Amino acid sequence: MSSNRICFLSILAALVAMPGAAAPLASCGPEKLGTSREIAVDGGEGLALGLQSYPRTLALADHEVVLTFDDGPVPPTTPLVLSALKEQCVRATFFIIGNNASADPALVKREMEEGHSVGYHSNSHPARTLRLMSVDAAKADIEAGIAAVDKAAYGDASGKPRTPFFRFPGFADSPALLDYLRGRGMTVFGSDLWASDWRTMTPQAELDLVMGRLEQAGKGIILFHDSKASTAKMLPDFLRALKAKGFKVVHMVAGAGPTPVEKAGPDWKSTTEPIIAKTLGGKGPASEHGDGGPEAR
């Protein structure tokens, strides 16, 4: 046997044995939504993406969407979300709270085994936000979250984050923390549109709201919460609506760059900063400020 062949077989064996390795993109047949393609995101580029918070986002074609879910995993809603995604062969990204990962590591493992990407969303999802904590305390919460998720997902936390995806709770970033995460090799994600699922609403109302916003935007990174019952209930209908309206799902995975990025136009403004300022300005709870606030997300 040639050395080349031995080398190839070793790599193949290593890939087969790799715990938590995602299965190849599966097709459920033409009647299902499926996952149309993957985009590799390279954390080494230090990007911050998502037009609601940053003047650039992932470059997607018209009618392409990326599905993201925050604040899990929590039963019984996360298992319902996972089942809905599996039914349609759709892959998504979960931004996980470290404390929830520690409480239910089996659900994190299920997310991995079903081919989803697992990113970080702090350890405690602090109500006063990472922005208002001391930089050292915020860094400690971020690191504890990374360690908790990696321990649940991979069985060990080596110190280097296994997936370079981070989303700030409530989008409440700060220049110092963005620098810190850049140094940790992370891409920071905001979103391009959201379902406002921190509000109490019926699944049908949420479906109508998010589909209306999506038809207007045409594409984008969508934020949901797998901790919300209305989201878990409307997701099967949402995935069917995506299929019916010709939308395609793109899955983000960790990988070598360059990450395809699209810059915002000259009129770009943050939509999250006014909400954060209003909420953190001590004027009352987030739910009184129209579109929610940091503790809601």
Ligand SMILES: [Zn+2]
């Ligand atoms: Zn959150």
